[in-house]
Amino acid sequence: MEQKKFNNKKVLNMSFGIEIDKDACTGCGTCYEVCPSECFGEPEGGKVNVIEENRDDCVGCRACETQCPEEAITITEE
Numbered sequence: 001m002e003q004k005k006f007n008n009k010k011v012l013n014m015s016f017g018i019e020i021d022k023d024a025c026t027g028c029g030t031c032y033e034v035c036p037s038e039c040f041g042e043p044e045g046g047k048v049n050v051i052e053e054n055r056d057d058c059v060g061c062r063a064c065e066t067q068c069p070e071e072a073i074t075i076t077e078e
């Protein structure tokens with residue numbers, strides 16, 4: 001599947017929550033590849049984690065949510 005990066009311009013002053021279903025995650029690395037804000041670390045041990053210091057950089061593009069093959073990511077508006 002083609003993986004697209006998104007422009008990482010922050011829109012307004014919105015902030016977003018990133019939730020990973022660790023049971024569903026297979027560590028495929030798609031979210032790590034597509035996130036324009038480097039919110040995810042390189043998967044280790046078959047799981048991916050949010051990089052805490054980059055969490056607030058999420059621009060809500062939902063590339064991770066829509067491209068995760070396991071539907072393991074949920075992005076929420078906060």
Ligand code: SF4
Pocket residue numbers: 020024025026027028029030031032043047048067068069070071072073
């Ligand atoms: S895209 Fe989904 S399954 Fe793949 S590493 Fe990210 S959260 Fe895990």
Ligand code: SF4
Pocket residue numbers: 016018034035036037038039057058059060061062063064065075
């Ligand atoms: S929605 Fe996902 S891909 Fe987009 S910036 Fe936030 S964490 Fe990264």
